[in-house]
Amino acid sequence: MRIRTRNKRLKAEIFILFPEVVSGNYENAALWLCTRRSVVNFHMRDTFSAGGQQLKLNDELLPFPLPHVVGELLESATLIKNYLLYSDDLDLDISEFRPELMLPNRYEVWLNDIWKRIHQLKPYKRKETIEELGGISLAEWIDRKYTLSVK
Numbered sequence: 258m259r260i261r262t263r264n265k266r267l268k269a270e271i272f273i274l275f276p277e278v279v280s281g282n283y284e285n286a287a288l289w290l291c292t293r294r295s296v297v298n299f300h301m302r303d304t305f306s307a308g309g310q311q312l313k314l315n316d317e318l319l320p321f322p323l324p325h326v327v328g329e330l331l332e333s334a335t336l337i338k339n340y341l342l343y344s345d346d347l348d349l350d351i352s353e354f355r356p357e358l359m360l361p362n363r364y365e366v367w368l369n370d371i372w373k374r375i376h377q378l379k380p381y382k383r384k385e386t387i388e389e390l391g392g393i394s395l396a397e398w399i400d401r402k403y404t405l406s407v408k
Contacts, residue, residue: 267294268304268329269336270347273367274354278305279326279374285354293350305329324378330371341367 267290271278275286283301290296298304306329310322330337340347341364351358358366 269333272333274350276371276374
């Protein structure tokens with residue numbers, strides 16, 4: 258398997274199993290990577306947040322920047338959805354780390370959880386939300402897989 262493909266897959270798995278990475282908590286994800294996937298990542302923070310901010314949505318300037326981790330989440334969106342809707346590859350890890358996702362509607366449960374976490378990020382402590390930007394839900398946003406660019 259190519260390294261880039263493997264890294265994308267691992268990032269999607271981490272967003273599913275350890276949604277706390279959205280808030281900057283990487284300890285559990287780093288330990289899981291090491292013990293379950295035999296991967297040591299000395300730069301977990303950079304993998305998800307790398308100091309940048311998302312300034313554009315569909316080549317349009319946003320009224321405020323989004324955290325870089327939101328862009329990383331969107332890049333992983335298709336893989337996340339496929340894992341949760343069509344695959345049982347992560348079921349052992351899900352049962353251990355995210356048992357609430359062992360339900361038939363686990364994609365919706367994950368979306369609701371990740372949406373709450375995104376709302377806690379810095380820009381969302383202000384009045385604006387992603388829904389106000391485009392009048393769509395996070396599920397639609399992920400389904401459409403908007404392209405965010407990093408400045």
